[in-house]
Amino acid sequence: MGTTHNYETTDVALAKLHLLGYVIDFNVEFDEIANDADHYQIDHLYRYEGDSNPDDESTVYGISNLKNGKKGVFVAGNLSIIEGKKRDIILNLEIKYRKSNNG
Template sequence: MKPVYHYATVLKAIEQLREKGFTEDFNLHENCLVCNTDKFQVDDFEISHIYYYEGDSNPGDEATVYGIESKSGIKGILVTGDEQDTDPMSKSIIDKLLVSRNKRD
């Protein structure tokens, strides 16, 4: 089971992951994750840390912070908002993220 952390804010979760060596920034792009000039397909990375934050007053304020480790050794962070509003091209990546997030419970 992946560690799930409960910090007061998304910023605090990011700071803690940075202290654990997750220094790169991942971004979602056309059915892959991108970090600098590298692209990672769904099988090229593992999600090792998850932090899920729900806004107090607005469900649209939700965010998930993922600590991601690529098979090539890159450790970084991906922050997502509401995954339902994501580009359909990213479906396999979003599915992997959601399955990992839902397993935390």
């Protein structure tokens, strides 16, 4: 845990995470996280910031389930435009990730 990558693009980050077994698309299958958020953690975090346009910013999360080992990715642009519960869960997972890597 605690890996932040600096890939050239979001697509490269997704491809690398896929090779590491992060195959579930949690953007589509988010209910799995929502129903059991306490058993999920962020293992990999990648932020891509566009050179000039803030709309080009995105974050790729490599997320795993501590209980059953399932791994997948969640991709977000601006978290403030994501619906409430989904945004809150991702932010809480990111807070736990940052605390475990800085404390």
